Amino acid sequence: MRILVIEDDSSVAEFIVKGLEDAGFNVDHAADGQQGLNLARAGVYNVLIVDRMLPQIDGLSLIQALREENDKTPALIISALGEVVDRVKGLKAGGDDYLVKPFAFAELQARVEAIGRRNDVNAPETSLKVTDLEMDLLTHKVTRAGTNIMLQPREFRLLEYLMKHAGQVVTRTMLLENVWDYHFDPQTNVIDVHISRLRQKIDKDFDYALLNTVRGAGYMLHDPQ
């Protein structure tokens, strides 16, 4: 996956570029809005990481300009402005996700992978499959190795999100934002309890676990083989 980082703060940029390169991505860096826009227009990137406050052209205008040119490259906005209204403005401008500084690198990586993957799927899916776990999105039927699994509506959405991002790390914040659709700080790790309940249903009576905890980051649903 090829990533363009548009960030004027050199220490933040260095940290992102180095981290992503270590994680095996191909990364380019632009230090201002104009240079960033020129590079992005080349159209070779899978994901853009755009700082909101940039010299010459600010992050939101940059994304807006690309969207007007019908460039749909997924963009992750990073910003120190963390209010919900700021986030809404960012997403309205055409951003695909919004991450508030300072952030844990694991969070950035998980989100970059999530929006990078989103681009691969063009046709709307009707079913999801991870090894022997299958989900029918139309009938809301879930089976593992042919056994029917009964899920609550919220558990279904949780599993759907995890399966759509199978093989990727999904952070707790991503789950809160996408499955529960609220932006808030949970006091306790209430998400963990939901995950362990889901685990009871999809993993407990089977040979191997699909839903795993990634320490210091979040969860991952994947085929262990």
Next chain:
Amino acid sequence: MIRSNIFASYTFRYTFAYITGLSFAVFVLLAIVYAFFSYSYSQQVYNDISSELDGVEHSFNESGVAGVQQYFDSAVQRGDFTHYFYMLADEDYNKLSGNLDAWPQFTRYQGGWLCFEFDILHDSYPLSTHKSAISSRQDFVGRSLTLDNGYHIIVARHYADVIHTTELVIGILVRGMLVTIVLGTIAGALISRVWLRRVEKINHNIMNIMNGDLNQRIEVDGRNSPDIQKLIVNFNAMLDELQNSMEGIRRVSDNIAHDLRTPLTRLRNRLELLSDKVEPHNQDEVYDLIDEADSLLNTFSALLRITRIESAQQREGFGKVDAATILADVVELYEPLAEDKQQQIIFEAHSRPILYGDRDMLFQSWVNLVDNAIKYTQHGGIIKVSLNVVVEKDEHNTEQRFARIFVDDNGQSIAEDERENAFRRFYRVEASRGLVPGNGLGLSLIAAIVHLHRGEINLLSNNPGLRVQLDLPLARDD
């Protein structure tokens, strides 16, 4: 509303005291006028009667009884405004001449004054001017004189017009006082009303400012008197100072939290990188450190969030939200957590109020409430969340409708003397310190959010357990 306040207002009381003082001054003034008037009036009566006596004596000395008769005739014909009554009598008080029938029985007062009542039915000199008003029996005032040959003279006049004049003066005095009091009261009420309106307006502004919008200032109205304008200007200056110092504090705490957050994140990220490089048996240690850093970061985020909400003009994210849906989501999110502790969590929505608020913030505050309830309630406890619409009358007797949320548990309560402090940052109820995880910011965050929504939060006793009562205003129908 204003009317009932007028009479209670300090201004009115002040005006009232002023009127009382003024009335007293007017009373004293009129009393002096009256005293002066009656003194000079009686002086005049004395002078007049004395000069008449002199006239009669003079006529007698010149021409005897005939001269006196002539004097009496000419005096009556003079047609004076004031009628005098005369009599000349011999040594045995037998009438010789005059328009009194007989020598009257009188009472003698100090200074030679005589007072008597007398029938004047046989009066040969009609009382043309006052006849209708004066009855046949009259009060007279007069003086007598004994001549050298033993004859007696008496000159008298009605006392009625003196009384009449006195009554007139008293009447003017009383009316003057009444007019002073009535006009003064009306003026007082009007002044109080004008003043009250201004005070009311200033109060309204102050209320708004207290409700969180510290940017607002009281408008300086050119119609206001200089003293009020000065008050407003000073008040605004005080607000500026207050805002400056509050912003200073906020900047400092923001900076601390912000400046610590960045290096802490860096530390966390380096630990993350390290976790891949250390021996597998040390990895858990590194992850524990990462968790520790995460919890510190969360505390800083919560602190920053509270500061932002408290200083917020950020009602940007506000809209109409369905309280029941959000509460149901909160309960649904926490159900598994409660079940893990074998607790029962019940949600009852008795109505579906629409609030004007920020969906995420409300969710956050209710999450904190339910989270606390679960944390501080023992295994097997019961947590009940209920939603109602309550109608109450405010101090102006207008109906206020608001949503009332109760979060009840049967776990640990908060001691009454600790309830006020429970909303302070980093305050942890004594009994829970070290036993229950938390950063002591949960209730502060709730309080900040509730305050931003112009709501009210109260901690009550649930016997046993805690009842949290949350009142939030409904969205207006427009």
